[in-house]
Amino acid sequence: xxxxxxxxxxxxxxxxxxxxxxxxxxxxxxxxxxxxxxxxxxxxxxxxxxxxxxxxxxxxxxxxxxxxxxxxxxxxxxxxxxxxxxxxxxxxxxxxxxxxxxxxxxxxxxxxxxxxxxxxxxxxxxxxxxxxxxxxxxxxxxxxxxxxxxxx
Amino acid sequence: xxxxxxxxxxxxxxxxxxxxxxxxxxxxxxxxxxxxxxxxxxxxxxxxxxxxxxxxxxxxxxxxxxxxxxxxxxxxxxxxxxxxxxxxxxxxxxxxxxxxxxxxxxxxxxxxxxxxxxxxxxxxxxxxxxxxxxxxxxxxxxxxxxxxxxxxxxxxxxxxxxxxxxxxxxxxxxxxxxxxxxxxxxxxxxxxxxxxxxxxxxxxxxxxxxxxxxxxxxxxxxxxxxxxxxxxxxxxxxxxxxxxxxxxxxxxxxxxxxx
Numbered sequence: 001x002x003x004x005x006x007x008x009x010x011x012x013x014x015x016x017x018x019x020x021x022x023x024x025x026x027x028x029x030x031x032x033x034x035x036x037x038x039x040x041x042x043x044x045x046x047x048x049x050x051x052x053x054x055x056x057x058x059x060x061x062x063x064x065x066x067x068x069x070x071x072x073x074x075x076x077x078x079x080x081x082x083x084x085x086x087x088x089x090x091x092x093x094x095x096x097x098x099x100x101x102x103x104x105x106x107x108x109x110x111x112x113x114x115x116x117x118x119x120x121x122x123x124x125x126x127x128x129x130x131x132x133x134x135x136x137x138x139x140x141x142x143x144x145x146x147x148x149x150x151x152x
Numbered sequence: 153x154x155x156x157x158x159x160x161x162x163x164x165x166x167x168x169x170x171x172x173x174x175x176x177x178x179x180x181x182x183x184x185x186x187x188x189x190x191x192x193x194x195x196x197x198x199x200x201x202x203x204x205x206x207x208x209x210x211x212x213x214x215x216x217x218x219x220x221x222x223x224x225x226x227x228x229x230x231x232x233x234x235x236x237x238x239x240x241x242x243x244x245x246x247x248x249x250x251x252x253x254x255x256x257x258x259x260x261x262x263x264x265x266x267x268x269x270x271x272x273x274x275x276x277x278x279x280x281x282x283x284x285x286x287x288x289x290x291x292x293x294x295x296x297x298x299x300x301x302x303x304x305x306x307x308x309x310x311x312x313x314x315x316x317x318x319x320x321x322x323x324x325x326x327x328x329x330x331x332x333x334x335x336x337x338x339x340x341x342x343x344x345x346x347x348x349x350x351x352x353x354x355x356x357x358x359x360x361x362x363x364x365x366x367x368x369x370x371x372x373x374x375x376x377x378x379x380x381x382x383x384x385x386x387x388x389x390x391x392x393x394x395x396x397x398x399x400x401x402x403x404x405x406x407x408x409x410x411x
Contacts, residue, residue: 105299111292115171122167129160136153 021067025060032056051093058085073141076134083127090120178288181213181246187283196336199397201258209241210249215288217244222254225280226301228267234258234277264397270303271399272310274333277301304333304365307392312404313372315388317379324355324377326388329370330363338363340394344373345401349383361394382408 033056062082069075097113190206211217220241226234239254264271282296313327324346332338339362346355355377363369385407391400 106295106297109294109296114290115175118167118171122164122171125160125164125167129157129164132153132157132160136157139153 017068017070021064024067025064028056028060028063032059048099054089058082058089073134073137076130076137079130080127080134083123083130086123087120087127090116090123174288177214178291181211181215182287184212185217186210186212199260201260201336203256203258205254205256207239207252207254208249209244209252211244211246214246216246218242218286218289219284220244221282221284223282223284224254224256226256226258227278227280228270229275229278231278232267234263234267260397264399270305271307271397272305274305274308275303277303304335306332306334306336306338306394306397307399308333310402312388312390312402315406317377317382317408319379322377322379324375325372326375327370327372328390329368331368332363332365335365337365338369338392338394340392340397342373343391343393343400344375345389345391346375346377347387347389348381349385352381354378354381354386384408 033053036052036056062078062085066075066078066082069078093116097111097116099110099112101108186209188208190208192203192205194201194203196202207222209217209220222239224235224237226236228234235256235258237254237256239252241250241252244250269275277300279299279301280296281298282294284292284294286292308331310330311328313329315327316325317323318325326344328342340360342359342361344355344357344359345353348354355375357373357375359371359373361369385405387403387405389401389403391398391402393399
């Protein structure tokens with residue numbers, strides 16, 4: 001009976017989260033995979049398609065997992081991990097931040113390093129924000145668990 | 153702590169918004185950028201060949217285009233620079249269009265001085281063209297292409313035939329021939345000098361030549377000469393003064409068979 005009650009509480013809490021996480025993942029899948037492939041696939045050189053795929057996969061994975069872990073410390077852990085992963089990903093691209101493509105005898109070179117540097121700055125801010133949120137969450141949880149005057 | 157989190161949250165969201173808006177508007181602006189090259193015009197005067205290419209840029213986007221730089225490098229088969237031409241447009245404001253001209257010049261006098269083989273031999277020039285610009289002040293873009301351009305020698309397959317001496321008329325007959333493969337006419341003078349084995353000038357002659365592009369010159373030049381000054385072995389030197397080019401001497405030694 002006790003197990004049943006626990007299971008009910010767990011499913012009440014978790015099922016909406018799982019559904020929400022799936023919904024977020026599906027929306028992001030359409031926004032980041034389907035639409036870019038339909039609209040701009042002809043403009044993107046094939047060697048750069050993998051970057052877009054990796055970016056979209058990372059976005060979807062972290063969006064799914066942070067939604068699933070919302071309300072727990074893991075939400076901030078995954079948020080920090082996401083920011084860190086994107087910083088590494090953008091630095092990786094930044095080293096080859098000059099995008100080149102050839103169309104017959106014409107070759108095009110686009111230097112996106114400033115743009116990528118802007119994205120890294122945003123992710124650094126996001127990383128800091130998630131760290132603060134994690135500390136804040138831990139501090140608030142500790143306050144709830146040990147009300148003032150009850151410490152030994 | 154909460155205020156710091158709020159501030160960071162607002163900053164992150166604001167920056168994401170800026171990046172997304174910038175990306176969308178930049179892509180839209182780039183798609184609406186129109187760049188056309190007009191019909192090129194060629195001119196040739198005073199030994200300088202120039203090719204003028206009109207450029208039209210219509211910037212209907214939201215961002216300005218700065219440092220528009222059109223460069224053309226022309227190199228010969230040995231990768232030596234033949235000509236470098238650059239046209240710069242400092243700024244094209246949004247919703248604005250400009251009209252400029254890219255001039256490619258080829259100074260034939262310098263060209264044939266630095267690369268004399270081009271006077272007598274056909275060749276190929278490698279043309280590297282690039283259009284570089286800075287889009288929205290932060291994204292440098294470069295579009296480049298290469299092409300080849302044939303070069304036709306103005307005095308191709310030059311040859312001096314068998315020189316003969318007419319004792320009775322006291323005349324030397326020098327058969328000369330060449331083909332004009334150049335895009336310009338070979339108009340000017342051809343100067344011939346004959347020296348004996350003691351390096352004494354024994355005859356000189358100047359003829360006017362007019363050979364249109366794609367035509368062959370084949371003629372014999374008769375030179376007055378004092379046969380007593382001729383030695384068994386002589387040499388002839390040929391000089392050209394064409395289209396402000398000075399070519400020569402082209403030297404040929406020969407032995408007088410009946411002298």
